[in-house]
Amino acid sequence: MKNTASNRRKFIKTTATASAGILVFNSQPAWSSPANNGAILAIGAHPGDGMFSMGGAVAQHIANGGTGTFLSLSLGEKGHSSIPLDEYGLMQQQAMEQSASAIGANAVFLDYPDAEIPFNEESSLAVCDVIRSVKPSIIITHWEGSWHKDHVNCYHIVQYARFYAGLKTLAREYPAHYAGQMFYAENWEDMDNFQQDTYMDISEVYDQWIAACAIFPMWRGETGFRYNDYYQSLATMRGCLARFPKAVAMMAAAGQSVQKIKKF
Numbered sequence: 470m471k472n473t474a475s476n477r478r479k480f481i482k483t484t485a486t487a488s489a490g491i492l493v494f495n496s497q498p499a500w501s502s503p504a505n506n507g508a509i510l511a512i513g514a515h516p517g518d519g520m521f522s523m524g525g526a527v528a529q530h531i532a533n534g535g536t537g538t539f540l541s542l543s544l545g546e547k548g549h550s551s552i553p554l555d556e557y558g559l560m561q562q563q564a565m566e567q568s569a570s571a572i573g574a575n576a577v578f579l580d581y582p583d584a585e586i587p588f589n590e591e592s593s594l595a596v597c598d599v600i601r602s603v604k605p606s607i608i609i610t611h612w613e614g615s616w617h618k619d620h621v622n623c624y625h626i627v628q629y630a631r632f633y634a635g636l637k638t639l640a641r642e643y644p645a646h647y648a649g650q651m652f653y654a655e656n657w658e659d660m661d662n663f664q665q666d667t668y669m670d671i672s673e674v675y676d677q678w679i680a681a682c683a684i685f686p687m688w689r690g691e692t693g694f695r696y697n698d699y700y701q702s703l704a705t706m707r708g709c710l711a712r713f714p715k716a717v718a719m720m721a722a723a724g725q726s727v728q729k730i731k732k733f
């Protein structure tokens with residue numbers, strides 16, 4: 470790959486929590502202190518995907534002492550039927566920055582066009598570079614069973630990116646890093662053959678997370694889907710099944726729950 474290709478895809482914006490300071494990708498990440506409980510990286514095709522379907526787990530991980538970063542592959546600028554693309558993209562970006570900050574997380578973005586996120590070597594390596602920079606122990610992203618092509622592509626991009634990020638012999642700007650755990654989020658658009666196997670108690674952070682979601686205009690249903698009702702009801706329903714007041718359900722990546730035993 471030529472430099473010109475990789476240079477096209479810059480992090481167009483980064484934000485950081487007040488405690489972490491401004492996140493600078495060329496310097497040592499602020500969360501590398503030994504007291505840290507590890508980083509989680511939530512990778513969504515669009516900002517709303519990250520906060521609505523992955524944000525509960527991110528908020529809880531932060532409350533548990535870890536750090537969180539949201540990566541949006543696009544701004545989701547084509548998601549509103551009457552607001553001009555540039556204007557809506559900026560609204561989406563600002564909503565993501567503010568909501569991430571509200572739960573103590575960082576937000577970074579790549580600038581692929583909404584509905585046209587490509588699955589190729591360039592996009593896979595761009596996400597690889599973010600993984601190597603953030604150094605997450607956990608990745609949460611889309612499940613592949615989606616009607617939305619950006620979500621399907623995001624799933625495949627992340628598979629490649631995680632592999633590339635961990636490949637020590639692949640020289641990039643940052644050294645290799647392998648994210649040891651990966652989960653797929655429960656997203657209303659990605660439910661084909663989604664089989665939840667992991668429930669996380671988010672009761673402690675539920676109100677904070679919902680308040681963060683409400684920063685997005687689309688949360689209230691103005692783009693045609695009642696995100697607020699859906700994700701609040703889902704957290705209650707998953708909580709009922711898991712015997713927690715509120716929960717999110719996730720699907721572990723294949724092989725992650727393999728048991729190695731000598732006898733039953």
Ligand SMILES: [Zn+2]
Nearest residue numbers: 514515518617
């Ligand atoms: Zn989406």
